Amino acid sequence: MTTLAHIPQLLVYGIISGSIISLGGIGVSLTYSILGFSNFAHGDFMALGAYIALGLFTLFTGLGITNAPFGPLSFGFGFVLAFILAIALTAIAVILIDRLLFRRLRRSGPVILMMSSIGVALGLRNILQFFWSPQPHYYSQAIQPAVSLGVLNIRIKPDELFIIALAVVLVIVVHAFMRYTKMGKAMRAMADNATLAQVTGINTDRVIIWTWVIGAGLAATAGILAGIENKFITPELGWQMLLSIFAGVVLGGIGNPYGAILGGMVIGISEEVSTAFISTGYKPAVAFVIMIIMLLVKPTGLLGRKD
Amino acid sequence: MSLLTVEKVTSGYGDMEVLHEVSIAVDSQEIVTIIGPNGAGKSTLMKTIFGLLKPKSGRISFSDHEISALSADRIVRLGMAYVPQVENVFPSLTVRENLEMGAFIRSDDFSGRIREMYDLFPILGRRGRQQVGKMSGGERQMVAMARALMLNPQLILLDEPSAALAPNLAEVIFERIEAINDTGVAILIVEQNARQSLSLSDRGYVLASGRNRFTDTGENLLANEEIGQLYLGG
Numbered sequence: 363m364t365t366l367a368h369i370p371q372l373l374v375y376g377i378i379s380g381s382i383i384s385l386g387g388i389g390v391s392l393t394y395s396i397l398g399f400s401n402f403a404h405g406d407f408m409a410l411g412a413y414i415a416l417g418l419f420t421l422f423t424g425l426g427i428t429n430a431p432f433g434p435l436s437f438g439f440g441f442v443l444a445f446i447l448a449i450a451l452t453a454i455a456v457i458l459i460d461r462l463l464f465r466r467l468r469r470s471g472p473v474i475l476m477m478s479s480i481g482v483a484l485g486l487r488n489i490l491q492f493f494w495s496p497q498p499h500y501y502s503q504a505i506q507p508a509v510s511l512g513v514l515n516i517r518i519k520p521d522e523l524f525i526i527a528l529a530v531v532l533v534i535v536v537h538a539f540m541r542y543t544k545m546g547k548a549m550r551a552m553a554d555n556a557t558l559a560q561v562t563g564i565n566t567d568r569v570i571i572w573t574w575v576i577g578a579g580l581a582a583t584a585g586i587l588a589g590i591e592n593k594f595i596t597p598e599l600g601w602q603m604l605l606s607i608f609a610g611v612v613l614g615g616i617g618n619p620y621g622a623i624l625g626g627m628v629i630g631i632s633e634e635v636s637t638a639f640i641s642t643g644y645k646p647a648v649a650f651v652i653m654i655i656m657l658l659v660k661p662t663g664l665l666g667r668k669d
Numbered sequence: 670m671s672l673l674t675v676e677k678v679t680s681g682y683g684d685m686e687v688l689h690e691v692s693i694a695v696d697s698q699e700i701v702t703i704i705g706p707n708g709a710g711k712s713t714l715m716k717t718i719f720g721l722l723k724p725k726s727g728r729i730s731f732s733d734h735e736i737s738a739l740s741a742d743r744i745v746r747l748g749m750a751y752v753p754q755v756e757n758v759f760p761s762l763t764v765r766e767n768l769e770m771g772a773f774i775r776s777d778d779f780s781g782r783i784r785e786m787y788d789l790f791p792i793l794g795r796r797g798r799q800q801v802g803k804m805s806g807g808e809r810q811m812v813a814m815a816r817a818l819m820l821n822p823q824l825i826l827l828d829e830p831s832a833a834l835a836p837n838l839a840e841v842i843f844e845r846i847e848a849i850n851d852t853g854v855a856i857l858i859v860e861q862n863a864r865q866s867l868s869l870s871d872r873g874y875v876l877a878s879g880r881n882r883f884t885d886t887g888e889n890l891l892a893n894e895e896i897g898q899l900y901l902g903g
Contacts, residue, residue, distance in 0.1 A: 544769070547762065547766050547769060547770060548770065550759070550762060551762055551766075551767075551770045554759040554760055554761050554762065555759060557721070557753075557756075558753065558756060558757065558758075558759065559759075560741050560742050561719065561721070561741050561742075561751050561753070562745070562770050562771055562773060562816065562817075563746065563771075563773050563774045564770060564773045565742070565773070565774070566742070
């Protein structure tokens, strides 16, 4: 019974981890549906964002910019500023990578693009290791006590509530963008049929840039949130999460950003809840098993299209 | 000077040449039909005109612009629109969103144009919020045509607009094509089963094995026995 009593708490851990996986998954899903390839560099975009935030945060601390914590959270103004700028800089870096590499290979087909994304992944990870070493780095070493929610013995840290809240807000913003803005509609149109989008006069190059802005921005956010949750970052941070992210994207229906959100949440929760029954070391295997079962049973995913 | 002039264009996919020195012309406000058997190169010709395939030789010009080397997104800005034979709508978007995408490059208020499209295709007006992927073939064809008309083109290319439609629906589509033409838009149609299309065309071309075979007025082509037997199914 002790195991079962832990489940509500594990569920909460799962929601936290699922929030981060979902934010990563939206970008993978958009890249897949609009640019037509599986981007294996997405995890390393997350790490890039986490390290840019670290670099800026270190710089701001050196400049004496205050980081007095906001209420119960572990960080303050300096970190939030670094967070926001890191999102923008990651998006710019990724657009540069697209201009230098992916754009030139666009006509070569999805396999070449996927292979080149593996190259980008390795390159980025090694650049991060070169500058910051493979050793872990910390945003903050302060210990934050978890607070009780008062139900089912669930305890959660204020930072973790922030992670969930930010993920929810960003998902709503992305939804509104895709649903109601001209560019969001053009992204959905291009995901439907890229040739027809071009024939229609849609500026497909601009759609691609926006796809990277959203994908890379959310990747940076996910990377930084993972750093807040884990308390440390390493250059491997994103790569290690990529399996869970892909599993979530496949589970939800590849190419459907809403599926990626749902799938990421299911994977995050499954991974955490599984630790009540099997060793923590099997967490990645849980994601893998779910992905394989989904591919066997319903390859189009939970929210996948029929065609 | 014709609105669209295709001069001795050779084109195809990779090393495979499908069109051999094909020439056609479309004047302002004309309806022109290209007929020919399966594999004659009709769709290839459409794609080449619209910049989706680069001609290997020959010239294409449209309203005083040489367009042989332009890409589709540039050509659409010159006032030409293209409705492919298949996959010619954005299925996950609503009817209205499809029309908005048709007006993507317009920065002015195009709600009036959407109303005109709803007048032209009343069924679309009643289903503006419906997802196009859930609509019938005939309705999708109307969405595709309305989408292409959003930029007020001078010329619209229709690739087999009645293919896979029931005869009564095909009739509705052709009747709408005439209505579009009445607003001053020139129309170039490619058709396999072309009697209906030729009957409303000013002129027609017969294409076979990627070469020009005949050209005449729509009426004369319909009356020509040889063409009737060879290309119009007797």
